[in-house]
Amino acid sequence: xxxxxxxxxxxxxxxxxxxxxxxxxxxxxxxxxxxxxxxxxxxxxxxxxxxxxxxxxxxxxxxxxxxxxxxxxxxxxxxxxxxxxxxxxxxxxxxxxxxxxxxxxxxxxxxxxxxxxxxxxxxxxxxxxxxxxxxxxxxxxxxxxxxxxxxxxxxxxxxxxxxxxxxxx
Amino acid sequence: xxxxxxxxxxxxxxxxxxxxxxxxxxxxxxxxxxxxxxxxxxxxxxxxxxxxxxxxxxxxxxxxxxxxxxxxxxxxxxxxxxxxxxxxxxxxxxxxxxxxxxxxxxxxxxxxxxxxxxxxxxxxxxxxxxxxxxxxxxxxxxxxxxx
Numbered sequence: 001x002x003x004x005x006x007x008x009x010x011x012x013x014x015x016x017x018x019x020x021x022x023x024x025x026x027x028x029x030x031x032x033x034x035x036x037x038x039x040x041x042x043x044x045x046x047x048x049x050x051x052x053x054x055x056x057x058x059x060x061x062x063x064x065x066x067x068x069x070x071x072x073x074x075x076x077x078x079x080x081x082x083x084x085x086x087x088x089x090x091x092x093x094x095x096x097x098x099x100x101x102x103x104x105x106x107x108x109x110x111x112x113x114x115x116x117x118x119x120x121x122x123x124x125x126x127x128x129x130x131x132x133x134x135x136x137x138x139x140x141x142x143x144x145x146x147x148x149x150x151x152x153x154x155x156x157x158x159x160x161x162x163x164x165x166x167x168x169x
Numbered sequence: 170x171x172x173x174x175x176x177x178x179x180x181x182x183x184x185x186x187x188x189x190x191x192x193x194x195x196x197x198x199x200x201x202x203x204x205x206x207x208x209x210x211x212x213x214x215x216x217x218x219x220x221x222x223x224x225x226x227x228x229x230x231x232x233x234x235x236x237x238x239x240x241x242x243x244x245x246x247x248x249x250x251x252x253x254x255x256x257x258x259x260x261x262x263x264x265x266x267x268x269x270x271x272x273x274x275x276x277x278x279x280x281x282x283x284x285x286x287x288x289x290x291x292x293x294x295x296x297x298x299x300x301x302x303x304x305x306x307x308x309x310x311x312x313x314x315x316x
Contacts, residue, residue, distance in 0.1 A: 028214040029223035032190075053190040056233075057248070064187035065236070065251040066229025073225045107216065110224045114255040 018096025019089050020044075023081060026104050033067065035074050042086055046075040048126040055123070063121025068146065072128055072158040073113050076142040079130030080108050080162055106165035108140060113160040121155050122148055138164055170200050170241060178240045182233060191226065193233060201274040203237035205230060209265050220264035224298075227268060227288055228256055231300040234272040235284040239304045242274050242282060247307040249282070254302035262297045266290040272300075282306050 020039055024030050033054070038045045048054065048063075048071045056064030085105060088094040094105075128146040135141075139161060146156040179195045182188060182205065191213070197204035207230045215223025232251055239249040262268050272286035286300040 026217055027223070028212050028217065029225060032212045033225070052186050055186040058184070058186065064185065064229065064232070065254070066225075066232035067187055069228040069232060069254060069256075070223070070225025073228060074223075102218075104218075106218075110256075110258050112255060112257045113224070113228065114253070115228075115251075116253055117251050120250065 015089065015092070015096055019085065019094060019099065020082065022096055022099040022104060023078060023085075023107075027107075029070075030074055030078075033070060033074070035071060037078065042082075044075075044079055044082055044129065046071065046078070046128040046130075048128070050124050050126075060120060061123050063123070063126065065115075065117060065121075068117065068121050068126075068156045069113070069115045069158070071126060072115060072144040072146055072156060073110060073160065075128040075146075076113070076130045076144045076158065076160050077107055077110070077162070079144075080132055080135065080140055080142050081105065083132050083135065084108075084164070108162035108164050111139075111161040111163055113158060115156055115158040117156050119153070119155040124148055126155065136164070140164055170198060174241070174245075178237060181240065182237045185233075187229065188233060191229060193230065195237065196269065197271075198237065198241045201238055201242040201277075202272070203234050203241055204269060204271045205234040205237060206267050206269040208267050214264075216261075219261065221261040222264075222268065224256070224258055227258075227262065227270075227298050228254070228300075230268060230270045231256055231272070231286050231288060231298065232302070234270040234286055235300065235302050235304060238272040238274050238284055238286075239282045239306065242277060242306075244277060244282075244306060245309055246282070247309055248305075249307065250305045252281070252303040252305060254300060256298055256300045258298050259296050262288075262290045263292070268297060270300075274304075277306060279308065280306050 270288040
């Protein structure tokens with residue numbers, strides 16, 4: 001059995017970043033909050049840049065609790081989609097050049113989402129990472145951690161359940 | 170509820186930068202109850218194929234109405250913060266329709282307000298989402314002669 005020559009690294013990066021970008025740019029709400037994703041291999045870190053429009057209480061000032069919830073929910077949905085698409089993407093079955101708003105894979109739907117607010121969201125950038133704890137054919141359970149300056153001092157965490165898109169369209 | 174307090178809470182809620190970004194409107198305030206609405210806006214869409222608003226925007230609306238219900242409670246809380254919020258999504262909101270969240274403090278302790286909320290679109294009989302949450306309560310300090 002002859003070993004296959006590994007794919008050039010640039011080609012792999014282009015394909016992964018291409019799929020990720022296609023997922024993100026297609027969703028207006030992600031653009032509205034200006035959420036970005038930093039990718040290292042298959043690990044995604046969501047970034048919520050601090051901006052006037054995310055403030056709730058102006059006196060503190062603090063990030064609006066609703067924005068924190070939304071940020072963690074976006075991180076969970078994108079993280080879950082990304083994890084489900086990974087295999088198809090790696091085999092080349094999912095080609096980013098062929099992804100248009102119409103052919104984009106469907107996103108999981110949120111069934112419920114519970115946010116645990118640990119500290120006030122400070123007026124600076126926030127980060128979040130999702131962990132898929134269970135991903136079945138129909139349902140998934142995802143946990144998300146959000147932090148600001150220190151990775152170990154979470155300002156919020158959340159758990160959500162999601163309905164997976166049906167595979168036949 | 171006194172008119173000046175209604176005005177104060179309304180100004181506080183509608184004046185928050187994120188409320189302005191979502192164009193939130195306080196529809197109703199009563200002792201421990203609030204109704205806040207959010208107009209449909211294409212920039213809040215979560216699924217471009219259907220035009221349905223993202224759940225995150227509904228969460229922000231629910232959280233805001235919960236906070237407003239706490240602020241309007243007769244305990245005259247000086248401020249509030251969300252400790253915990255759970256949202257159940259019942260169905261997609263109909264694209265093009267305004268979403269209204271009604272929240273009520275169903276129990277308050279010395280330092281906590283327990284809140285329930287329901288969000289509907291123009292079809293008021295079928296909820297879009299429901300929420301339950303715990304919010305902090307900051308009671309005003311009693312002056313010495315009241316003690």
